Amino acid sequence: MSAPLPAGLRAITLDLDDTLWPIAPVIEQAEAALHAWLARHAPAVAERFDTEALRLLRDDVARDHPDWAHDFTRIRHVSIGIALQRCGHDPLMADAAFAAFFEARNMLQPYPGVPEALARLAARWPLLALTNGNADLSRQPFGRHFRGTVSAREFGIGKPDVRIFQEAMRRLGVAPHELLHVGDDWLLDVQGARAAGCHTAWIRHPHAQPPAQGTAGTCVVGSLVELADRLLAG
Ligand SMILES: [Mg+2]
Known part of the structure; x- marks a missing residue:
């Protein structure tokens, strides 16, 4: 660990994707579930758009609507509607298609030991x-360990903007120096939380490159389990 653990800690905020579970396999299974739903209910769409084509369509929507950058649900939902419409289907079918995607998107496999570390x-x-x-924490058994979620989608602004960290502190009733934010993304999690004046812990995955400016001032750990061990030993 490259920084001492904060004294006087009163609350912890945690990133979700790639901090509590690996996200790539989840998105892959959700995209497969979406395609399977289309093959069943709108076969022409499934035939015209394979998973990669649907991903490109989603990227197009994201590019056309930079103001939706904080709302992956909306981007995905609208892109499914466009695919349906292009094949002569009612774009309102996107509700059910997205539900199939979202159900699979929430079949999460946490990293080893994470539910116990959260407890x-x-x-x-x-x-x-x-x-x-x-992600919908209310669908996860380990979601009960959380007081709630501040999501970019609901708040309207995403990390690394300091305002979403300030919203979390408002909800928790803590000052910046009393909060530790934990996440895997150096820019979104560590730089964002630091700009808001909070303590930070970086979950560094084996493939992650350390930032050019170094990691001084941040607790660097390999997993949430390691962080819990260190915080609770102190
Ligand atoms: Mg993350």
């Missing part, structure tokens, strides 16, 4: 999820 941390500090993604 240990939650016994000591209030935990709040802070995410730019659209």
Whole structure:
């Protein structure tokens, strides 16, 4: 760990995707579920748009609507509607198609030991999820360890903007120096939380390159389990 653990800690915010579970396999299974739904209910769409084509369409929508950057649900939903419409279907079918995607998007496989680590941390500090993604913690058994979620989608602004960290602190009733934010993304999580004046812990995955400016001032750990061990040993 490259920084001492904060004293006087009163709450912890946690990123979700790639912090509590790996996101790539989840999105892959959700895109497969979406395509399977289309093959069943709108076969012409499934035939014209394979998973990659649907992904490109989603990217087009994201590019055309930079103001939706905080709302992956809307981008995905609208892109499905466009695919349906292009094949002569009612774009309102996107509701059911997205539901199939979203159900699979929430079949999450946490990293080893994460539910237990969350339980240990939650016994000591209030935990709040802070995410730019659209995972639904209420669908997860370990979601009960969280006081709630501040999502970019609902708040309207995503990380690394300091305002979403300030919203989390408002909800928790803590000052910046009393909050530790934990996440895997150096820019979104660590730089954002630091700009808001919070303590930070970086979950560094093996493939992640350390930032050019170095990691001084941030706790660097390999996993949430390691962080929980260190925080609770102190
Ligand atoms: Mg993340």
